[in-house]
Amino acid sequence: MAGQPLLEIHDLSKRFAQRAGREPPPWVIQDLSFTVGEGEFLTIIGPSGSGKTTLLNMIAQIDSASGGSVRFQSQIAPIADPKALNPGLSCQIGYVTQEDNLLPWRTTLRNVLFPLEVQGRLNDETRAHAQMLIRAVGLAGFEDHYPHELSGGMRKRASLIRTLVYDPPVILMDEPFGALDAQTRAQLQEDLLRLWDLGRKTIVFVTHDIAEAIALGDRTLVLTRAPARIAGEHKITIPRPRDIRGIMTHSEFGPLYQRIRAELQ
Amino acid sequence: MATLEGSPDSNGAIRGGRAGALMRERGDQLLVLVVLIAIWQALSMIYGVYWIGSPWGVLVRFSEGVLKGELLRHTSYTLWEAVAGFIIGAVPAAALPFLLRRRPIITAILDPFMVGGYGAPKLALAPLFVLWFGIGIESKVALVAITVFFIVYFSALAGIRSLDAKLVQMAQVMGANERDVARHIVFPGAVPYIFTGLRIAMPYSIGGAVIAELISANRGLGYLIQLGAMNFDTTGVFVALVAVTCIVIVGNWSVNVVERRLLRWRPPADLKLETGA
Amino acid sequence: MTSQDTALELTQPSRLQRQYYAVIAGRIGLALLLLAAWKTGADRAGPVYVADPFQVIERIFVDTQSGVLLRHIYVTLRLSAMGFAIGCFFGVALPFLLRRMPRLTNAVEPYIMASVGVPKYALVPLFILWFGIDDAPKLWLVGLLVFYPIFIAVFAGIRNVDRRLINMARIVGASETKISREVIWNSLLPFFFAALKIALPRAVSAAIIGEFLVGNEGLGYMIEYSRQNFDTTGVFAGIVVATALVLVINAMLVEVDRRFNAWRPTERHMEL
Incomplete structure (x- = not known):
């Protein structure tokens, strides 16, 4: 499944800045290396506080690294200097954050169109694409609602398709379904897999939920507690399309779940 | 994270x-x-100092005024007007929402009148008060009182409305009567709101006194300002302005001090948030 | 300042209905009572101290027909509008400028905040001395009184913009200009409106007070001139018109705010 590495993370490290007169601060992330292939759905799982968000922030170029490099399509991203950061790497890396970060003064539709608008790509074709995505995640009829009028799940959907709409080659997702109830969560996982099946984007999906990591990914990386290092790597060969709600009954699921849980201890 | x-x-x-x-x-x-x-x-x-008094000249005149007592005398008039008006306006304004707490219909009847009074330009009443109460201290006190009243009324009302019904129920379950509830639940909860109102009203009270003095008076800092301007004595005007500003700063400071003492139970983050806003 | 109606307990529809009518009747009754008190006061105290309400209404009517009153209103409103425009411009522009110079901001902030405490009205005699007796001193007064609430609100608004929204906008490719216009401006719009609700009525009041102190036209002049001539009816008429003017502006602002900020879940409480 994995083709050419699209994204290469090499020896990436992060520590808080030194404070005057104190011992050096601990590493949040230390010498982390992995690659993500084109069209791959990579899940990263780690205990809370293991620097997962920091990792994604660095890849998304909204936070600088203390060491190491990030390459996208073999080009080195300017990641060391906080001033040279290029958030989103010129719209090539999308980022679905834990909070939906919808603009509260824009309606659902206008939130979804926001990236197209600022990129100057708003036309009939992209507009139709946005409408299609809105229908695909069941937000039809809510286009003119403001974020505060939507439920948590709906806001999540809107924030998801706001990233999908401009088609970045890589999408980072930071526990996007973390705060939702189990039912909504399963529904959104299904939606995500369905959408992913349409375009087969490259996705880096961070979670602390083992079942979610297995259910969604082609491959999963297990991180240790801070400083984050890779504790294990697993290919997930459960065939697609997958049945999210019934995934626990698949023969591969149980042993994998146990192994990952052991690595997380 | x-x-x-x-x-x-x-x-x-x-x-x-x-x-x-x-x-x-x-x-x-x-x-x-x-x-x-x-x-x-x-x-x-x-x-030239004729148009703009120099910093040194202002400092000299200011200390002269303080030492001779002239400046202090005018300051005390203004201060007295502001304090008297502040108390006359703030006390009933803070008490009214408490008295009407169990009478929502009366509060509702009063509402449009209070909103109107809050929005109305009270300073425009200054000539009327001068007409009624003369150019003495009474007209200034009246103007300050009416200005302060509406500001504090709405803060106290907000405090009453913010009341947590669960706390009242809890107290009632534990056997508190109406008076206990008012004293131990409603009042402490409303105090921060009332103080917000007092803090907002404080500069208005001094401003109101000074404006009334500007329009018509024979003493007070506003009179001093007007007198200085008429005699083309900018240094005198500056001195009076500095004195007024000092009162406002001291007033702000004392409201904050009293508030901090009374509201020791509040989490400090809350206080910070409010002063930061 | 919302209506109290919501606080009325919803026990039974019929009871609610009764309470609603009681409130309406009470309001009308109170209004009539105030009017009666005014009338009685006028009869007791005499026309020098309290003008007769009906004479005041008649005066307003007559002056409106002759055009004198409209002229005064026009002068006052024009002054308010010009002063408002000046104060508003600087109140918005300055925080956006300071945003780019954090070091300067930190250095000047305490002085700006201290200058809030200077009673602006007390500066009018100085302004008259410096800028003459035309519109200039009044414009300074109105401008300053408008500037402060708006400056403070916009300044605080810019500081409170959600960093996460800015990051999000950057990631999807928004330019700095677009971020300023879209994210920052919209985030501080509620703050701006809260300030506007203070500043706009204040501009009109300030214009009136300014006219008390200097000038020969406008509502404030009309009130003060009447007072000096012991024309109490004129004083009352002027005050009634001035109050009505400010209240109408208030009501219009509330309506505009409601439409403009429909995206907001609830009214934000702001102190200024």
């Missing part, structure tokens, strides 16, 4: 050099003060 913002580098950097940054900030602020005084001095030299 769960946010897009958490940039450890920049946070750390700020915290790391905090002492140094603070020193630099204080230095910058001192520099700005020096520059401001220099500009003032330069302006008074360019236009």
